[in-house]
Every structure is written in C-alpha cells, then in structure tokens.
Amino acid sequence: MSEEVESMSKVTMKDVASVMGVSVMTVSNAFNRPDQLSARLRTDILARAEKMGYAGPDAAARQLRAGRSNAYGVVFAERLSYAFDDPFSTAWLAAFAQVMEADGANLLLLSVPVGDTDALEALRHAAVDGVAAMCCDLPSIRQARQRRLPTVVCTKPSGAGSDLADVDHVVIDDHAAGRDVGAHLRALGHRDVVILVEFSYSQDGEGVERGPEAFGELLAHHDRAATYHDTWSRIRGIVDGLDSPTSTIVTAGVNSRESGRRAGGHVLDRQHRPTAVVAVSDVLALGFIDAMRHRGLEPGRDISVVGFDDLPMAADAGLTTIRQPIAEKGRLAAELLLDPARTPRQIVLPHELVVRASTQPAPH
Amino acid sequence: MSEEVESMSKVTMKDVASVMGVSVMTVSNAFNRPDQLSARLRTDILARAEKMGYAGPDAAARQLRAGRSNAYGVVFAERLSYAFDDPFSTAWLAAFAQVMEADGANLLLLSVPVGDTDALEALRHAAVDGVAAMCCDLPSIRQARQRRLPTVVCTKPSGAGSDLADVDHVVIDDHAAGRDVGAHLRALGHRDVVILVEFSYSQDGEGVERGPEAFGELLAHHDRAATYHDTWSRIRGIVDGLDSPTSTIVTAGVNSRESGRRAGGHVLDRQHRPTAVVAVSDVLALGFIDAMRHRGLEPGRDISVVGFDDLPMAADAGLTTIRQPIAEKGRLAAELLLDPARTPRQIVLPHELVVRASTQPAPH
C-alpha cells in the first residue's frame, strides 16, 4: 500500500526531508522538538516517515553527536549467568539499578572473564558513560580507566597494581572483617580451622587442601593476584585473627551453594575434621551446612561455621557471618557514577560480625 | 611528566596523528589492525596516545560507522529491581545471557514501566541491534518494531493489537495451560475457586475481589489490555477449564511471594473459604502457602493450591503447577535475535501440568 517503499538501503532523515519537501532539521525537530514546528506539519512528517519505513533518529549517530550514551556498564569477572544466580550479585544489581533507573539511565551488562582478551576488547567498544565493577579483574579496571570513563569498583584491588590506588571505590574493610571472624573463633577456643574459598588457587582443583606451610606462598600470591582481592584480604584477616598457623585452605571451585556442598563433603569425609569452618561467602557456608546436615551433623554443635555477607537466608539458617551493606554498596556505586562531583569517592562502609547459633565454643 | 597534556577538550585520533606526524588512518590501524603497520610504529603510537590522554577509539563513532552496537536490549515492564529479584526473571535472563555471551554480545537492560513515556523515549534512543521482551507492554513492542529492530517477545500479545500478530515470539500456550489447571481442579471436584493474580485490574487495590459477575467485563478488558497478556490468557483458560462461573479473582498487586502472602491472608480470613486457589505464578502460590501455614492450614488437605512456572522451589514445596521451559524461552529468544534467518520465528513451546501434593480432591 505504501507508495514510497524504498527498495533498498536504510531510509534516513534526508530521505524523509526531501520527500516531504522540508529541511532535514524540520524532520529532526518533528521527532525531538515538537514545539519547534506546527503540530500539523509534525503529524504529517511523522506519518510519512512511518510510511517510508524510516526507523527514527539513529541511536549511534545521536550518541556521537551528544557525546553520551546514557548507559552505564557493569563489569563482571564471571559469566553473566552467575550474575543472575548469585544472591549477593542480584542484591547489588537491584540497588544499583534502582538508582540508575531513577535517573533514567540504562544498564549495560558486560562479562569480562579473567584472561578473556576478546571480552576486554568488547569493554573498549561499549558505549557507556561510566563503568562499575562489582567483581572484576585488574585488566578490566585498567581498560575502563584508560578510556577515561568514570570507574567505580566494589572490591578494593589491594596490594596489586599501585596504579589503581586512586580508583573510586565503595568497599568494606575485608581484612578487618576477616580478623573479626578469626578473633571470634579464637575466643571460642577454636584452633583447628578450615577456610573454604571459592577460587582455584593456581591449578588446584576442587577440594584441594593447602596446609599452613603454603600460607606464605598464598599470601605472597595475594599481592600479585589479578582478582579476588576481597577474598584474599579476608583470608589474610582470618589467619591474623586466629593468630595460629594451624588453618587449612580448601578450594571449592566456584562461589555457589552446590560447590560449597561438594567441597564440604571433602572436608567432612577426611580423617581429621576441623572444629570450625570459615567460608568466604554465605553461599559457600550454606552449602557446607547442607553437607553437614546430610551427614547428621549440626552446625555449632558439631562444627562451628561462619560465612560472609549476611544474606537474608543466613539469618534463617542461624549462620554466624559478617554483615556487609550490599544494597548500600550498589546504591553508592551508582551515585558516584552519576555524579562525578560527589565526594568522597573512596568509601569504606562498616561491617559487623553477626553471631548466631552456628558458632559455639570449641569442644573440650 | 607528559609533555603534551591537552589542557581542554577531548583528545582525538586526529590529535594523536598530527603529533605523531602520521595519518589518522594509521592511528586507527594501530588500535584495530595491528597487521596493517609495523610493530615499531604501532608501539610508538599507542604509547604516545596513552601519554596524550587519548581514550581510544570512541565507541559511539565506531558504532555509527559500523552500523551496529553489538548489544541487545532486554525490555521489562517492571522496575529493574524486579528483574533481579524474581526467580522466573533471573532464570530467563541467565539463559538469554548465556547465548548472547557466547556470541560476544552485551546486554542492555531497559525498564519501560507501563505508561512511562520517558522510558519509551529511552528505548528509542538505546543503541541496540535487537530487542527482547520478557514481559512488556504493547507500546514497547511497537516502539522497537518502529525502529525496525529485530524484536522477540516471550508472552504473546494476544487479542490486542492486530498490528502485532506477526511479531517474533517464544511462548507457551497460556490459555491451554490455564485450561489444564481448570480441568484438573474440576476433575478433583472443586467448584469454588479463587484465582490469585498479580496485577491491579483498573483501580483495584490489593486483595480486592471480583466475583463471577465481573468476568465478562474482565475478559473483554483482556482484549484491550496493554500488558499481562499471558496472565489474562491463563485466567480465561482456568475459567474455561473449570467450566463453572463460581470463581473469584483476587488481585495481589505485584508478583512476589510477599504479595501472595498478604493477598492470601485476605482470602483466608474472609468468611467463606474456597476449596482451591490458583495463582498465576509459583511465586504468588508459594506466598499463599505461607499464609496458609501461618494459619495452621495444610496445602492440599485444607485448600488445594496451584501455581504456574514450576520454579525449582515449587517442587520442594510440593506445589502442583504448570511447568514451562523458562531457560528454553530465554535461549531461543536470544538465538532468534542473533540469527535473523533462523526459522521458525514464532515458537510455541510445550507446557505440562505437574501434579503434586498441593492438589487433592475437594472435600465432601
């Protein structure tokens, strides 16, 4: 029915303008400035544009002209499916999104797995006005900063890379939090502690244990690590707080309940059981508790268990944990991004040890 | 230290080129085509660019030039925090993201609440190569199509808007699913059924009831509705399956467990309790079960309960429900977007009534 169907190529403002016998500017105004032309003309132009198959002002061209995209990137070191599955992640995102949304800004989710150079390239090509990193590796942060984009991270890249010392951040003092946990367990008399961590240290597979003898090496690695800075700091803190070198580190592979359950199995089925287990996240800790219950063991009574984060389900499970203001982290990160003038831009939020039934005095 | 600090304005390729005494093209190649120039020159250019504060090729300009953004939009009719909180939503997103990720594409999350014209504008300005709508209102779909973007929806805009009849989609037959539920309950002898829905019909507040007399009006409304098409179809199906006009519709306000709990309270505390309750989502159904348990009632024994979706937690709760392939929906939506040639482009996936302990024969 439409007379002027363009047989090929994209219909542009110029086409619409020439067909209508008006200037390009008038067409532009018809779309963006209704007050700049007669209602009648505007209606005609819009109708004709529609009929011609004009798609409306091109977003990329408009962004180039405007110098901004109205979108903010969120970088994950993990696959995006993790971002949607993990309770910490979704809570952070919800808070971050709420602030962005209120400002009419959109979210661009970017997955940049450690070592994935293509993804790092994609980060370079993403049209965003700023970047927030909930958890990410050093190269991502460097990439974002090299692009001169406002950049906020939510775990501090401590130790490694002095070039990142001045990056904007919203964090907690993970080392102090770890120390609180260690001290708590020590006060309860625990001397034999397993630390359950999510990542794979070097080539360690799931369930691999590292005894005290490896701690020096581990902590040295900490300073060079490209990611997991919060976890490393926590571990260091836990060890400091325990003030005893008899802890063991067990790697779970990934940060999930299922993973914690499996790694927990390894820990529970070995000959010598610890009196306490600290997981570097609630999710892992809850998985460990699953493993305990599966074997008829009761957290607190048989083995004390501690997590990190204080997710809602931690309370339900009676899990002793470190509470950190997850939503506040997301909210502030978004606000720092939206308002470059806002200060301070390096924020350390308070954490709190929440003692519940899962930690009890060590036996004997 | 850097000699050539530009005092103001943005450093561009041209600046770098002139300082280096090479052409703009060479600088461009230094960034994008390492093989097009000597390694030596490339290194020099990159180093100088860095020192000059050049941010790297501008993403918007590059996208304009390339004609694509490598990002796909996901439109929600809800606030983004809902997208991260709701289990159905996160499951769909995880699957959708997985496919996109594998293709190196990014996700742009767009919240377009019903009636929010600004957000609709934002959708027009978003630089994306395609749009998927997990749940969204008609105007959003129209906007996306008007932009001539590949568009896929995951709930069919049935009835309303014949202009949308040919939109690509990945759906289930919600009406048939509803009918299965209705028939199941009817076979069990249930004649007095409450349908718990998430949205607010016209100005109805939370817990407002609509008796059979309003059904005609409700279903007529269905055909004009701008959103919630799946829910409307389900309701219509349930009523058809029950084959009796004695059902009542109760609105919960939003689709959340908490909301289902509260609306469930209204239903349970009224004088006349139904023998069965069908919620249009598992989340609502689980909330209703919470409300029952809170009053010492047992699902199935005291009141039969049915949900929709078959989330993992539905199985744990022994909830009879309609299983739909959530991840498959997300995966296929992404694949349709990424491959415009893929057929068929209107997919109806199978659903299945999963009968569990929460539905039992009606008393007496």
Added chain:
DNA sequence: TTGTAGGCGTTATCAA
C-alpha cells in the same frame, strides 16, 4: 517557523 552549514570521531576504499 523553517533552512544552511559544519562537525561529532571513526573507518572502508582506493591510491601511492
């Protein structure tokens, strides 16, 4: 109320 000129920063093409 409408039109004209110019540039936003890149990159494909083709020539040298």
Added chain:
DNA sequence: TTGATAACGCCTACAA
C-alpha cells in the same frame, strides 16, 4: 606500509 577522501546520520549554532 601508509595516506587522502568520503561517508556514517545526526543536531547545535546561526541565519532568514
């Protein structure tokens, strides 16, 4: 291996 030119599609000035 490198360079000049010409779009890409739009919108801010400013002029009429």
